[in-house]
Amino acid sequence: MLGLTRKDTTILLIVTVLALGAPFLLNPFPISSPLAQFNAGYPDLMQRFVIFGIFAIGFNILFGLTGYLSFGHAAFLGVGSYAGVWMFKLLGMNVIPAILASMIVAGLFSVLIGYISLRRSGIYFSILTLAFAQMSFSLAYSVLTPITGGETGLQLSLNDPRILGQSVTPDGNIPVPSLFGLEMGENTRLVISNWVFTFNVGYYFCAVILILAFYLSIRIFRSPFGLMLRAIKTNQTRLNYTGLNPKPYTLAAFVISGMYAGLAGGLMVAMDPLAGAERMFWTASGEVVLMAILGGAGTLIGPILGAGFIKYMENIVSKINETILHNWFAFLPDGLEDIVVSMVYPFIGKGWHLTLGILFMLVVIFLPGGLVEGGQRIGRIFRRKKKKETGDGSGATTVNPAE
């Protein structure tokens, strides 16, 4: 289907179902249950899942295929955000031009940074990209304040021209981002007994773009261009002695992934028209590296899983506080309860980074292929059991279920 193999079509369908069904899938617990705090089906968080998913997919095109580890990808996200807000300020509140501008500006910016950084490879490339990103962050924070809003960030105001739209709504407010009149912040609630499902226009807009972006990344992975990128990762010497110059390929991959980051930045401001310099800080760049590795770098679906996993942890684990812990362990005798709570406490709330760090270490040590490899291993165990039960003792170990 759509020029994909059966296996790739299945992966695309899984992502489509996950993205479109997220308001249900992420809301498994009724609001009255104590587990409701683990629900992640509210628009704000779901939008973040999807936007960071797009960011990680783009990062994976560079890192997963060519092996070039960029440590400054958040710079493109930040530049994209600024470009989006400027479009809102100058042109109007339609999200389409804003997102296009985000991608184009981030693309141009990545041509510049990529052209310089790709002169080196390995750790020097990483350091160069990190240096550029930190430079962009500092500039946005200080000298470029007229363009970026400096410390307060770039915000919309009532005095913006918005030549294709209105500067002020009839009731005197700043207009909100919309898709041809359909406001991004609009919600529809569906109440089924104890469950409340929220459908948000902005979320579905992001989800559709995620599916398109994911489809494009599958096509890139499977194309001759993707083959060349994988060849670069394996052996640049041989590629050179095959009469090919690797540089245009790496630069193209860098720009494509920069544009994905710009797209993510544009979507961020389409959901919430505010851009700040902290989006370009190196921790944001590091986060996308974690997402790709945790999910499985070089795999198709890995970065999306990684992005979802980290954003879930950030928002849900960090919300657990001491009172909730006491409730959980209330069944223990008093003294023991305090001890257990004090032992678990460092890993929750503000300590969620500690949990993330430990999980990251475990994944890198025991599952170098990330969550995707974990899934494959579990799948293999089940298949082996099935084979034993059916008494198929042919001993074939290389059966590929997709064929």
Place this chain on the structure above:
Amino acid sequence: MGILEVKGVGKRFGGLQALGDVNLSVAERSVHAIIGPNGAGKSTLLNCLVGKLIPDTGSVLFDGQSVLGRSPHEINQMGISRVFQTPEIFGDLTVMENMMIPCFAKRDGAFEMNAIASVLSQRDIAAKAEEMLVEMNMADKRDMHASAMSRGDKRRLEIGMCLAQEPRLLLLDEPTAGMARADTNNTIDLLKQIQDERHITIAIIEHDMHVVFSLAERITVLAQGTPLVEDTPDNIKGHPKVREAYLGESTAAA
């Protein structure tokens, strides 16, 4: 005039004169071997031919055009392919994917980097790569990871990848180094077959005299960065200067 003309090439690494004054002419459609003891400058010479190193003095002409100052991929596009001492293949890719890359790189006799044309010609490229694998007798290994193969098979694949580009000159850097006898003999047969069927020029650096004497039509002996003699294999065998360079026998004592 030969297809490859090396004139007065010298290369110095700090205090070490790796190549003195090398003159070499490789005739078109011949098999030319370059032999010499360790440290004689064989690999340095080869690196100068493919653009990995730039010689300090002298000139290197391929088919009348200078190769100096060009980058490795440009020299490759002129028609020089190189096989490395340790097989340089795309280890993480399958054998088929390995073979497809040179086929993508050179389509219809020209080097191209057009992404859209690549997508459109994908089927033809796959067919050509498959054909090449059959010719190299590796079709049954097409879905194997290249890094999982034996050294002999890796070498075979590397040679196949070079041939897929239809080069005019094939440079081989110790193609049988570290190989078992059977693999060595297979490689010799393969190279003979290539020479018979494709009539391309082959320049080979080799340690193993068995390989050299079963393939080469002319042999150049290098010692301490300068060519000692150049002659046919029969004349080289008993040459006193060669015995001196290899065995350390002084000519006077012999």
